Amino acid sequence: MSQSKHDGEPFEVQCSLGDLRITIAGPRDQATALLLRLTSERAEESARSPRTEGSFDLVSSVPTEVQTTESRSVIASSFQPCPRHLLAQSTRLSGSSTSGEDRIRRAWTAGQWAGAVQAGRIPTPNRSQQLDLRPRYYAIIKAQNLDTSTLCKSAASYWGIIEDLAKSNSISHSFPSEIEAQVYFAGAGVTDFEIRQ
Secondary structure, three states, rough: OOEEHHHHEOOOOEEEEEOEEEEEOOOOOHEEEEEEEEHHHHHHHHOOOOOOOOOEEEEEEEOOOOOOOHHHHHHHHHOOOOOOOHHHHHHHHHOOOOOHHHHHHHHHHHHHHHHHHHHOOOOOOOOOOOOOOOOEEEEEOOOOOOOEEEEEOOHHHHHHOOOHHHHOEEEEEOOOOOHHHHHHHHHOOOOOOEEOO
């Protein structure tokens, strides 16, 4: 993907809104302002929708200052493959048209994207493929009301932490199984997390 040059410095940022992938290239302050406007409108729409266990798939906020010019393809190419010991847990996953191995890889990749957001490489993670199972576990890597990463075993405890999605600075993801949530944490490099019912 090409980068535009403005004021002598190339700056490009991408975001995903639903099924759309948007690229903004130009002066850093203008591109960041537009990105924040686009994503805050999307967050406000999400906040107005009913909060049900199936009403979201991937949650993240946009930092006030974007710190990267890396493209999503460059970031994705830097991701490590899912370790075999994690893939071995796929035999414990069932009930979906998506295979257990694909679910483990999905969780690992989502964790790698979350780690890239946490490291300031990109403002938002890529959206995960939708599953045909209802989420029951909510892995939060970062949120304003948390001191440590947290695995919530209910939507109620998740929303108790996140509160207002439009104002949240969270990095989180929901999953149908605890195994997938743990793989997500591993993919993001999170080794210690607390559990809430």
